[in-house]
Amino acid sequence: MDLQRISSAKSFGGEQAVYAHQSEACACAMRFAVYTPPAGAHGDGPLPALFWLSGLTCTEENFIAKAGAQRAAAELGLVIVAPDTSPRGEGAPDDAQGAYDLGLGAGFYLDATEAPWDRHYNMAAYVADELPALIAERFPVDPGRMGVFGHSMGGHGALTLHLKRPDRFKTCTAFAPIAAPCEVPWGRKAFSAYLGADETAWARYDATRLVAERPSDAHILIDQGDADGFLETQLRPALFAAAAEKAGQALTLRMQAGYDHSYYFIATFIEDHLRWHHERLRDR
């Protein structure tokens, strides 16, 4: 599998790089970022890896430029992989109106079944299978110690991919996730387009519905700002928390007073999330 390094910068003694490759799942060129901690600082063996899933309108750049995760990743010995949020390569369709919440930058971490999306918009297969295999092959990463986390649309991606594939992503945390997409405008618009009108097909991409059917053995952490303007209209973590409690899913939902939906919120708590994953992955 050919991997092209687009950029590289030294960061906290390690390397923050961006790569491009030809994706089979998305049938186009895809980009992803990888942070690797200082070589040799954490022993000779492969390291745990976290997959960060970004929110609407983001690319692979937002998280690596704004979250400030490299400091704690360098200290703890964590590789962090941050893919783009949708296919963008040749042939990948966009919303006809260029909406920010459908098409490019809005892949929703699912495998589309409806035209014109179904050929390229296969972000679930990309993130859960193709990319982890590539990372384990080409980077000093232990495929048995992978976790997933993300923000907003990417928090939805993290929760759903973990609940469907706890074997792949053994740990899961989220910032302000779209926690009940079947109930909110962002989710309903995207699922209608990508999955069609039959709502029964939507349930396997809805964290609140998934957790009711198949809670995981992991303890999930969610941080949510109480000054986030999307809290009640688009995110609704309380619905997920109620379903998790009923199903016996271990969950810590922290309502963070005064925080909004921005990367200032993410940066404030990113170290907590890295430590949460590290504690649970390091000795597996």
Place this chain on the structure above:
Amino acid sequence: MDLQRISSAKSFGGEQAVYAHQSEACACAMRFAVYTPPAGAHGDGPLPALFWLSGLTCTEENFIAKAGAQRAAAELGLVIVAPDTSPRGEGAPDDAQGAYDLGLGAGFYLDATEAPWDRHYNMAAYVADELPALIAERFPVDPGRMGVFGHSMGGHGALTLHLKRPDRFKTCTAFAPIAAPCEVPWGRKAFSAYLGADETAWARYDATRLVAERPSDAHILIDQGDADGFLETQLRPALFAAAAEKAGQALTLRMQAGYDHSYYFIATFIEDHLRWHHERLRDR
């Protein structure tokens, strides 16, 4: 003086805000960012303040989004003020060719004497006088405990404003500063346009020439990546270090192996710089 709050986000328990106001020095509306640490966490008295000066093409946004300075500022109790890099308001002229290194985004922290720049391009007066007075009046800041730091063009600004006004900015550090602007293309182009053809007028905006005439009592810290592509063509910290040594200026110049000119370099060492200023300002 009217101050308009453009944005605000909670960050590490404090507030990251952006303000606009009408500047007298620049004769137009100007924007600046202010980070204030968690209220009450550092006693009741006014706090030390650091003025961050950004590099070419930046606005007040780059530093606050990418440097990750808020974490250490919250811990240490430092206010950080980050102005825009040039006038941009109504009437502020730009380079006719739209060059990135002259005009908008390239104010070079000087007071222009040549038309068409002289009416608005007065960033030295703005940063050293107008803005500190405004900050001391409207924020919980001690005007006797102010420091200055910056990156590239802003490192040049920090060194020159400190050396000319050690009473105003008692501490000074820099990342990859344009340390000898009279000797390099970026500096010669800007100074020719803003200050005219007579090079004798340039010396008071050249850190290497200034330090020879008037070293300060402070101990200056400079971090410079040795993989920075601009090191020998545009920055030349060795010229400044030689002049500083000859003049008796206390200086620590750290050549950082493998680091480039990016915010990944800045983020890696920003905590060191905040601690450097804090150590020297806290007990004054």
